[in-house]
Structure formats: C-alpha cells, structure tokens
Amino acid sequence: xxxxxxxxxxIQPDDNEHLANVIREVILEMGAPKTGTAYExxxxxxxxxxxxKPRSFYYVVEYKNKVIGGAGIAPLQNSENDFCELQxxxxxxxxxxxxxxxxxxxxxxxxxxxxxxxxxxxxxMPYMKAATTLYxxxxxxxxxxxxxxxxxxxxxxxxxxxx
Numbered sequence: 001x002x003x004x005x006x007x008x009x010x011i012q013p014d015d016n017e018h019l020a021n022v023i024r025e026v027i028l029e030m031g032a033p034k035t036g037t038a039y040e041x042x043x044x045x046x047x048x049x050x051x052x053k054p055r056s057f058y059y060v061v062e063y064k065n066k067v068i069g070g071a072g073i074a075p076l077q078n079s080e081n082d083f084c085e086l087q088x089x090x091x092x093x094x095x096x097x098x099x100x101x102x103x104x105x106x107x108x109x110x111x112x113x114x115x116x117x118x119x120x121x122x123x124x125m126p127y128m129k130a131a132t133t134l135y136x137x138x139x140x141x142x143x144x145x146x147x148x149x150x151x152x153x154x155x156x157x158x159x160x161x162x163x
Contacts, residue, residue: 006100008107011058011070013048018067019060020045026090030127037125037155038088047088050074055084055115059107061091061100068092071104073112073120076148082118083148089122089131101134109138113163120163121147123155135159 011019027039034040043050051058051072058072071089075081086108091101112120122140124131140159147158 005063006068006095006098007062008059008100008104009062011048011051011060011072015060015067015070016046016048019047019070022067022069022092023088023090026092029093030125032125032127038090044088047072055117057108057111057115058088059104061095061104063094069095069100069104071108073108073115073117076121077150079121079148080119082116084112084115084117084120085148085150086120086122096130101131102138105134105138109161109163118163120161122159123150124157124159125155126157128157132157132159 023038023044027034027037038044047058051074053074056072056074058070060067060070062068069091072087073084074087076083076085086105089104109120122135123146140161143158143160145158147160
C-alpha cells in the first residue's frame, strides 16, 4: 500500500452513506458518546448537501474506491464572519499515521484563507488524543471555553488557529 493509492477529492453525493458510516464507526471506536456529538447529527447523513452552502467545503480521502475519511470547513455558527470551523474530521484506522491528517488540514485551511476566513476553530473530545496532538502540530492552540454554537455539548476540547 503506497500513499499514492489514497486520493483526496471533494465530496460527491454518493459519498453520504459511506462517510456517515466512517464517522459513526470512529466515534464508537474511540468510546465517545453518541449524544452531543456528530454521531446523532442529522447533518452526518447529508454531508454532501450540508457542505454546498457558501464558504463551506468538504474533502474525502478515498482508497480503492472506498471513502475512508474526510474533513471540511464551514462558517462557525453564531460567531464573527471571519471564523470558520474545521468539521467532521474522521479517519478509519487504515488511513491513520500516514500523514493524511496534516495534509487534509493544510488543504482545508488553504481554501479557508481563500474563502476569506482569518480564524479556524474546532472542537474535539479528550478521548481523541491523537487528533488533539495532530491539531497542535498544525498550529491549533487550546481555548478555555467554546466559541460559536456547534451544538456538540459532549465535545469539551476547544481549539483555535489564526490563519
């Protein structure tokens, strides 16, 4: 298996079911709660449609014609116009440890800057230690309280990066 077998591309309508399965599988694997997380979000089942809004976009990682991860950017709800949120970044185990986390973050943040954002916010959970390490490695810093209104009350690790 080589890294050039993995393809980063924009989300397509046919990706919805596969991506929802990836997100829910990773949440269960990490022992995270189903409530107050992306597990129960209605948006998780309609990822393509959800990221067709202005200044929103989502990338998936595909391996052998199967979606195995992804991440996206959308405006941070109930915040200033120049704040975006890194959303729904989940990877199946086959994708982890290969550098795609940083690659996808950089891809998302580059487009975020082109979309006029100056700050990127994210929320995660303490169970996701590798993710938190990855975010810090990519310049995110911890915050003492949440920003905006994501509705993910079980996510109690908040981070921000100036773009």
